[in-house]
Amino acid sequence: MEKYAWRGKIKEGSFEEYKKRHDLIWPEMVEVLKKAGIKNYTIWFNNNELFGYYECEKGIEYAARVQRESEVVARWDEYMKDILIMEPDPVTGAQPLLTKVFELN
Secondary structure (H helix, E strand, O other): OEEEEEEEEEOOOOHHHHHHHHHOOOHHHHHHHHHOOEEEEEEEEEOOEEEEEEEEOOOHHHHHHHHHOOHHHHHHHHHHOOOEEOOOOOOOOOOOOOOOOOOOO
16 A cells, blocks of 8 residues: 655635535545545645645555546546645646655554
8 A cells, every 4th residue: 555645735714615625525526536546535734734645555656547537636626726726746747745754653
């Protein structure tokens, strides 16, 4: 199981809307994430910054490909762009992968 971590920012004053949209996440978006093999997905917030973590049971490349090819993910990204500041990875189109420097199991 590969692990994936990302970071992003919420536009000033948009936290409540960001949380609301995730509280009401589209069922078809959840289906795509599950199809991508994404498990244990958590997003944290602090001072307009986001930190996301998930595990990829089918690998990071597979998860990125399924999301990149999904019309649902494209619609979700469009829906979120008014409140998010994200710089996608130019190769995968996903959030840039953070480099792991320590892990305690």
